[in-house]
Amino acid sequence: LVLDLELRFRVHALMDWLQQQRVRGVRELTPGIRSLQVHFDSSVISQKVLLDILRRAEQELPAIDDIEVPSRIVHLPLSWDDPATRVAIDKYMQSVRKDAPWCPSNIEFIRRVNGLDSIEDVQRIVFTANYLVMGLGDVYLGAPVATPLDPRHRLVTTKYNPARTWTPENAVGIGGAYLCVYGMEGPGGYQFVGRTVQMWNRYRQTPDFNGGKQWLLRFFDQLKFYPVSADELLQLREDFPRGKFQLRSEQTTLKLREYRQFLTDHSESIASFKARQQEAFDAERERWRASGQLTFDAEPTVVSDMAAAAIPAGCEAIASPVTGSVWKQSSAVGQKIAAGDELLIIEAMKMEIPILADQSGEIVEVRCAAGHAVAAGEVLVVLRPN
Numbered sequence: 001l002v003l004d005l006e007l008r009f010r011v012h013a014l015m016d017w018l019q020q021q022r023v024r025g026v027r028e029l030t031p032g033i034r035s036l037q038v039h040f041d042s043s044v045i046s047q048k049v050l051l052d053i054l055r056r057a058e059q060e061l062p063a064i065d066d067i068e069v070p071s072r073i074v075h076l077p078l079s080w081d082d083p084a085t086r087v088a089i090d091k092y093m094q095s096v097r098k099d100a101p102w103c104p105s106n107i108e109f110i111r112r113v114n115g116l117d118s119i120e121d122v123q124r125i126v127f128t129a130n131y132l133v134m135g136l137g138d139v140y141l142g143a144p145v146a147t148p149l150d151p152r153h154r155l156v157t158t159k160y161n162p163a164r165t166w167t168p169e170n171a172v173g174i175g176g177a178y179l180c181v182y183g184m185e186g187p188g189g190y191q192f193v194g195r196t197v198q199m200w201n202r203y204r205q206t207p208d209f210n211g212g213k214q215w216l217l218r219f220f221d222q223l224k225f226y227p228v229s230a231d232e233l234l235q236l237r238e239d240f241p242r243g244k245f246q247l248r249s250e251q252t253t254l255k256l257r258e259y260r261q262f263l264t265d266h267s268e269s270i271a272s273f274k275a276r277q278q279e280a281f282d283a284e285r286e287r288w289r290a291s292g293q294l295t296f297d298a299e300p301t302v303v304s305d306m307a308a309a310a311i312p313a314g315c316e317a318i319a320s321p322v323t324g325s326v327w328k329q330s331s332a333v334g335q336k337i338a339a340g341d342e343l344l345i346i347e348a349m350k351m352e353i354p355i356l357a358d359q360s361g362e363i364v365e366v367r368c369a370a371g372h373a374v375a376a377g378e379v380l381v382v383l384r385p386n
Contacts, residue, residue: 075247102158109157172225208243208246319380326372339357
């Protein structure tokens with residue numbers, strides 16, 4: 001399995017051929033990076049007949065050198081090492097894996113595994129590269145999976161292991177040789193470089209979200225990032241879904257013949273970059289092996305003596321409904337609380353679960369702390385009701 005853009009071009013040519021044929025019974029065509037899913041109605045067309053049509057397509061597709069596809073260069077603002085992504089890393093270190101090799105800085109990890117001299121080199125490559133959108137819908141809601149056209153810009157990484165429980169909406173990350181812009185909040189494993197504007201518009205049609213579609217990008221778009229500050233990005237994220245800010249884009253054509261010639265012309269420097277990259281990647285994995293970080297096993301949750309201690313007379317125990325870890329502690333001994341007040345938040349199964357007081361009273365004991373693992377049924381807070 002290798003990253004081969006020619007396969008994506010061939011998938012596109014096959015999809016285009018089928019669309020032109022208007023085959024009765026074919027309901028949907030979904031291209032992947034190196035595959036095409038053909039969804040068909042077997043009550044209208046049999047599998048055998050459809051396979052015969054696909055075999056005919058193989059004979060009629062244009063020669064690989066003759067394939068051309070329309071492309072847009074879409075300029076996206078990027079807040080480098082955005083504060084929201086740093087919060088996600090902090091949450092991961094506190095609740096999932098504090099000693100992961102990619103923590104506390106994903107960008108430093110990217111620098112190391114790619115054999116680059118400085119973080120500025122990582123930044124330069126990300127802002128120089130043209131990321132070709134090869135798929136849409138990776139990690140939900142029109143999220144692009146993209147890779148640089150120039151192999152010398154293809155930064156490679158491992159993904160988080162285990163995965164993050166939270167990723168900010170529209171975080172930009174690299175996993176393997178691919179870049180993704182997360183369409184929504186959720187779990188994830190790509191190594192962060194920053195954050196950008198929305199890939200999906202929930203609310204309205206705008207100049208960038210038009211033609212009856214809620215997603216921003218198209219297959220074979222080229223993403224070109226430019227730097228903005230974290231505060232500038234927050235304002236752009238307010239304005240963009242409302243149509244008050246419009247992205248700059250340019251129309252072009254990708255010609256496979258020209259791209260193959262580019263690879264030939266720069267073959268020596270491409271090979272040199274890949275060799276250095278592979279050497280750095282192998283050295284990183286050897287460091288993990290030597291330090292015991294190559295594999296990860298979560299430590300079993302053990303109920304502390306304090307959590308298992310008896311409940312004082314006249315008091316009520318507030319227990320954890322699930323096994324997880326304490327993400328946020330909102331209560332303290334001696335604090336007066338009302339029914340419905342948040343006492344703490346448990347992070348479990350890629351969800352944040354608030355623990356609320358079911359009655360008013362005074363907190364007598366807090367038997368946990370932020371970052372600590374807790375078991376289902378474990379006593380977290382002791383409350384003396386009013």
